[in-house]
Amino acid sequence: MANKDQTHRLGQVLVVCAPSGTGKSTLISMLREDFPTFGFSVSYTTRKPRGEEQDGREYNFVSRETFIAMRSRGEFCEWAEVHGNFYGTATAPVEKMLGEGKDVLFDIDVQGAKQLKKVFYKGNFIFLLPPSREELVRRLTGRGTDSEEAIAKRLANADGEMAQADFFDYWIINDDLDTAYEEFKAVFLAGRCKPELRPDVEEQLKNWGEDG
């Protein structure tokens, strides 16, 4: 178990939501690079594999019937339908990783985060914010690659997500990348210090004084 933390700490759930244009992917990459403790969860989908995609690697490709059966058995901690296809994360493999001391990061939209909260209510729910709406507009239009319509859609989505910011445990404002990353990393490191991740210490405390 190469990824098992030598302190026998359990893994933590980090849920990260952000409107497009807040640097979410960059921050997540930085954290994954700094901490090799993250496990990778392979989602289930009913869409067909594309190109080089392999079953069990990019996704677990399943039939609509299988997906619906899994869903009715409550096996997903979150699922969504996008363009007629189902996507979902099975709870059991995530719980297995957490038990092995691997952290699990969900990069997901607010609706998905709300579903995850019901299963992983002790997870750390993080919302990344742009410094202002003006700045968000600037970032979205500044890419120069998107059509006006696509930008308008992203902005409307962003507005919808910003309206749900109160749901989250932590707000990180990505004005300066280094500061935002310092805070993101701090939420992760602080999360590791929660007693519920340390059954080994609980055990030590139970026997405290009996060894002296």
Add this chain to the structure above:
Amino acid sequence: MANKDQTHRLGQVLVVCAPSGTGKSTLISMLREDFPTFGFSVSYTTRKPRGEEQDGREYNFVSRETFIAMRSRGEFCEWAEVHGNFYGTATAPVEKMLGEGKDVLFDIDVQGAKQLKKVFYKGNFIFLLPPSREELVRRLTGRGTDSEEAIAKRLANADGEMAQADFFDYWIINDDLDTAYEEFKAVFLAGRCKPELRPDVEEQLKNWGEDG
């Protein structure tokens, strides 16, 4: 307001408890040095000033009657009687500092922490642990300055505090000082990202979209 954070963030309450021999003072000094955002709260006491102590600097020196009157008006967020003298922290000045964006750190015993929880229930309650009881015994005896009786008393106190570790939000095990400080700092930095400290962002979110 030199100490006011330019982001208009409110201050946070950090409560730090630790058995003697866990490096609490060192860690607190390091944090105060790194972050000039901490305010200093001057406690009230009924004991007489000693040496160079000045009223309002080391302590607010008050009569027993004044202390008891303040206590009965509920003005203290924590108080204790030690060797026949009363000691207490007034809530109002702490709340004033928090409103000004100054963080407030309480270096206190578990009984004091439990009192603080009732007033500052949104604070971050941190417990520092030694890596093991054997190591704690080693550290307490290793000082070489204390009598056997004093060591036994410290150890008994430590045992009593360890039994209450479950009360806290965060456990930081001080095995390696650098790691412990990284975690301590992380709890502080993560604490700053809690939405309740950002009424300025709340305000911005209320008007979100109206400026575009």
